[in-house]
Amino acid sequence: MVKKLSIVLTTLAVIAMVLTACGPKAAAYTCTDKIGCVKIGPTDPIHIAYLLVVAGPNSALGIDSRNGVEVAIDDGGGKIAGHTVKFDGLDGGCSADGGQAAGTKLASDPTIVAVIGTSCSSEARSAEPLLSAAGFVTISSSNTAPDLTDPTNKNHYPGYFRTAHNDKIQGAAAADFAYNFLKVTKAATIHDGSLYADSLQQVFADSFKKLGGTITLQTSVTVGQTDMSSVLASVASGSPELIYFPIFMPEGAFIINQAKTTPGLEKTNLMVADGLYSPDVMKAAGASVEGVYVSSPLVQGAAYDAFVAKYKTKFGTDPINIFHAHAYDAYGIVKAAIEKVAVTQADGTVYIPRQGLRDAMAATKDYKGLTGVLTCSVDGDCANPIIGVYQYHTGAYPPTLIWPTQYIKK
Amino acid sequence: MLRTWRQRITLTDIFIWLIGLSIATLVVWGTIATLRQGQYPGSVWLDLTIKGLALGGVYALIAMGYTMVYGILKMINFAHSEVFMAGPFTAVFVAIGLSKSGFLDRQPVIGLALILVVSAGVSTLIAILLERICYRPLRNAPRLVPLITAIGASFFLQYTFRGLYGSGSYGYPAIKALSKSWLVGGIHIYATQVVVIIGAILMMLILFGIVQWTKIGKAMRAVSEDKEAAELMGINVDRIIVFTFALGGASAGAAGVLYTLLFPVVTFYMGFFPGIKAFTAAVLGGIGNVPGAFLGAIILGLLESVGPNLFLTGLGVPSPSQLKDAIAFIVLVLILIFRPTGILGERISKDKA
Numbered sequence: 001m002v003k004k005l006s007i008v009l010t011t012l013a014v015i016a017m018v019l020t021a022c023g024p025k026a027a028a029y030t031c032t033d034k035i036g037c038v039k040i041g042p043t044d045p046i047h048i049a050y051l052l053v054v055a056g057p058n059s060a061l062g063i064d065s066r067n068g069v070e071v072a073i074d075d076g077g078g079k080i081a082g083h084t085v086k087f088d089g090l091d092g093g094c095s096a097d098g099g100q101a102a103g104t105k106l107a108s109d110p111t112i113v114a115v116i117g118t119s120c121s122s123e124a125r126s127a128e129p130l131l132s133a134a135g136f137v138t139i140s141s142s143n144t145a146p147d148l149t150d151p152t153n154k155n156h157y158p159g160y161f162r163t164a165h166n167d168k169i170q171g172a173a174a175a176d177f178a179y180n181f182l183k184v185t186k187a188a189t190i191h192d193g194s195l196y197a198d199s200l201q202q203v204f205a206d207s208f209k210k211l212g213g214t215i216t217l218q219t220s221v222t223v224g225q226t227d228m229s230s231v232l233a234s235v236a237s238g239s240p241e242l243i244y245f246p247i248f249m250p251e252g253a254f255i256i257n258q259a260k261t262t263p264g265l266e267k268t269n270l271m272v273a274d275g276l277y278s279p280d281v282m283k284a285a286g287a288s289v290e291g292v293y294v295s296s297p298l299v300q301g302a303a304y305d306a307f308v309a310k311y312k313t314k315f316g317t318d319p320i321n322i323f324h325a326h327a328y329d330a331y332g333i334v335k336a337a338i339e340k341v342a343v344t345q346a347d348g349t350v351y352i353p354r355q356g357l358r359d360a361m362a363a364t365k366d367y368k369g370l371t372g373v374l375t376c377s378v379d380g381d382c383a384n385p386i387i388g389v390y391q392y393h394t395g396a397y398p399p400t401l402i403w404p405t406q407y408i409k410k
Numbered sequence: 411m412l413r414t415w416r417q418r419i420t421l422t423d424i425f426i427w428l429i430g431l432s433i434a435t436l437v438v439w440g441t442i443a444t445l446r447q448g449q450y451p452g453s454v455w456l457d458l459t460i461k462g463l464a465l466g467g468v469y470a471l472i473a474m475g476y477t478m479v480y481g482i483l484k485m486i487n488f489a490h491s492e493v494f495m496a497g498p499f500t501a502v503f504v505a506i507g508l509s510k511s512g513f514l515d516r517q518p519v520i521g522l523a524l525i526l527v528v529s530a531g532v533s534t535l536i537a538i539l540l541e542r543i544c545y546r547p548l549r550n551a552p553r554l555v556p557l558i559t560a561i562g563a564s565f566f567l568q569y570t571f572r573g574l575y576g577s578g579s580y581g582y583p584a585i586k587a588l589s590k591s592w593l594v595g596g597i598h599i600y601a602t603q604v605v606v607i608i609g610a611i612l613m614m615l616i617l618f619g620i621v622q623w624t625k626i627g628k629a630m631r632a633v634s635e636d637k638e639a640a641e642l643m644g645i646n647v648d649r650i651i652v653f654t655f656a657l658g659g660a661s662a663g664a665a666g667v668l669y670t671l672l673f674p675v676v677t678f679y680m681g682f683f684p685g686i687k688a689f690t691a692a693v694l695g696g697i698g699n700v701p702g703a704f705l706g707a708i709i710l711g712l713l714e715s716v717g718p719n720l721f722l723t724g725l726g727v728p729s730p731s732q733l734k735d736a737i738a739f740i741v742l743v744l745i746l747i748f749r750p751t752g753i754l755g756e757r758i759s760k761d762k763a
Contacts, residue, residue, distance in 0.1 A: 055577045056577045056578075057577070057578060057579045057677060059577060059578060060578075193732075218728075219728065219729040219731070220729040220731075220732055221729075221731060221732065222732050222735070224682075224683060225731075225732075225734075226673045226675075226680075226683070227461070227465060227672075227673070227714065227715065227734075228731070229457075229458055229461040229462075229715055230458065230714075230715060230716075230717075230718045230719050230730065230731040230734060231729070231731035231732075233450065233454050233457070233458055233719055234719060234723070234729075234730065234731065236454070237449045237450050237454070249579060250579050250675045250677065253579075253581070253675050254673060254675065257673075257674065261591075261598065261600055262457070263453055263454065263457050263596070263597045263598065266598075280578060280579055282581075283579070283580060283581040284579050284580075284581035284674070284675040285581065286581055286582070286583060286584045286674060287584045287589075288584075
């Protein structure tokens with residue numbers, strides 16, 4: 001009995017000694033990171049947040065991205081660096097003030113390591129200063145405005161990355177398609193004052209002029225406007241052969257609808273961009289959607305098909321928008337970067353240096369994603385995009401690919 | 411004579427007149443410059459005018475709700491824009507169903523009538539509930555109280571419908587029978603525009619008839635003149651008020667269907683802008699005055715449609731259409747400054763004034 005007790009006591013003493021020996025060593029990790037570290041306790045999850053448009057008329061955009069991330073989390077076993085992933089977030093409403101509100105709330109949560117978002121460039125413009133100051137890494141699956149990764153621009157903030165294409169590429173591709181494939185020489189553009197639409201139409205106009213075309217008018221509508229008659233009358237007075245309006249719902253649907261009943265525009269080509277690649281356009285524009293061109297990133301390949309199958313079993317529907325694969329890759333890049341910089345202690349505590357994570361993100365090289373082989377620049381562009389042009393047909397979603405012709409599946 | 415005149419005019423008057431004068435000069439100058447530029451052929455103005463008339467007709471029907479309720483209760487029912495939204499946002503499901511089954515194409519008249527009945531019915535119901543729950547308990551409260559309640563009710567209704575049908579948008583199916591168009595004077599006139607204009611005028615006449623020539627209309631006018639006296643004469647004031655709300659709701663629901671013929675997308679926040687424009691129209695024509703609201707709405711519809719291009723293109727404004735709301739609200743401000751009772755004037759009996 002006494003012997004037994006002494007064995008127990010000795011074991012306890014040994015354990016205690018081991019623990020005390022380990023103790024100071026664990027505390028020895030001092031965070032030397034410029035902007036601090038996130039400490040994750042042995043049983044705590046790693047918190048990845050989203051700031052996407054998951055409600056309102058553009059919700060398909062954000063929900064699709066969120067679904068993509070959820071598939072990616074499942075594929076990664078639900079864990080990063082041995083810790084479970086906590087994934088939640090807020091709606092940004094696809095507007096500057098929505099981004100501001102959601103950004104303020106997220107920035108006040110120090111457990112967040114990275115934010116997947118935003119959906120719209122306008123949200124990024126107001127949310128990014130807050131998220132960047134909070135030390136987070138942000139990676140967007142669908143922001144495309146050139147400003148955001150232009151280091152000389154005031155809308156560029158450290159810690160910002162994106163897997164979506166830069167609109168310098170999309171705008172130029174749209175102009176190339178219009179001038180060389182459709183053979184139109186006169187075009188007009190309409191934007192809605194959002195960062196995304198304004199910069200995209202400007203890139204389109206510049207590229208179109210460089211190719212030798214003429215821009216008859218660059219004009220704008222307001223968000224919430226329903227009656228487009230006066231703006232379309234101004235557009236018609238220049239008799240363009242193509243109208244490029246890379247805007248959002250529901251204004252885009254109103255323009256599609258009303259262009260057909262504007263004198264001089266009944267037969268004009270209409271072209272929109274990825275912001276209007278959505279089943280909602282079909283629902284809202286009705287029969288007048290027939291023949292409308294829409295540009296959007298082109299994602300193909302066996303890995304993508306496997307992803308779509310998983311998406312379908314998880315959510316019971318085909319992908320509802322276009323940036324699900326980009327969101328999948330965004331999460332993958334964040335996961336890889338966290339695992340590269342995370343410092344795991346013996347008791348399971350993980351430290352993630354925030355600046356270190358940003359540097360690791362920027363150092364991402366040849367990451368094999370669904371959207372291609374991705375390499376991030378220091379300024380935040382990670383995409384390796386091919387832009388396709390699709391055409392809407394009444395009653396058939398998704399739109400059919402018509403350009404570049406070599407990617408059309410026979 | 412000159413002296414009394416000089417005494418009456420204050421510095422504020424001069425300042426206000428200067429503002430009015432400068433805006434008027436700007437409008438005239440812009441118009442002349444635009445027309446001299448010759449950027450737009452005459453057919454464009456004709457097209458915009460027709461679109462403006464159709465829009466004005468819809469505003470007129472919504473404005474009825476504001477103006478009649480104001481006439482009787484002396485309150486602005488700011489939740490009326492949600493009454494307008496409720497009808498078409500519900501009827502869209504009927505429309506989609508009818509379109510899918512092919513009924514709408516085979517029997518467009520019956521189909522459209524069905525949609526109209528559902529839309530007007532829902533709007534009427536919402537308007538009656540609004541009166542019963544939000545306004546009746548506050549009938550004797552200070553005037554500010556029901557006004558604030560109206561704003562609260564407006565948000566409540568908006569988000570109730572968001573909860574019911576979701577935050578996305580729904581599209582009204584196109585009606586084949588209405589896709590016809592006629593070539594008149596170099597422009598296409600579309601069947602939808604004709605239906606909207608004729609429909610709006612027809613409904614206005616019915617409303618006007620009810621107010622002017624029926625017994626209950628007479629009672630409405632009596633209540634609006636003097637509530638107490640009307641009650642002493644044996645008029646059931648509560649019933650008249652409910653009837654007024656119902657009539658306003660029905661016309662808003664009908665307006666909703668016409669609106670969706672022009673702009674076939676419905677969302678839960680679709681009521682806000684048309685509502686505020688219709689309110690402007692009601693004030694423009696003289697709030698509380700039924701023909702005034704009609705006149706105000708037509709003027710506003712035309713101004714919004716023709717105005718931006720006509721006034722601003724010549725002044726070199728880059729995207730004039732973005733300023734169309736500004737034009738509408740500048741008109742509201744000018745009216746409030748120069749003729750606070752509106753174009754036709756609020757019908758004020760001595761007692762109320």
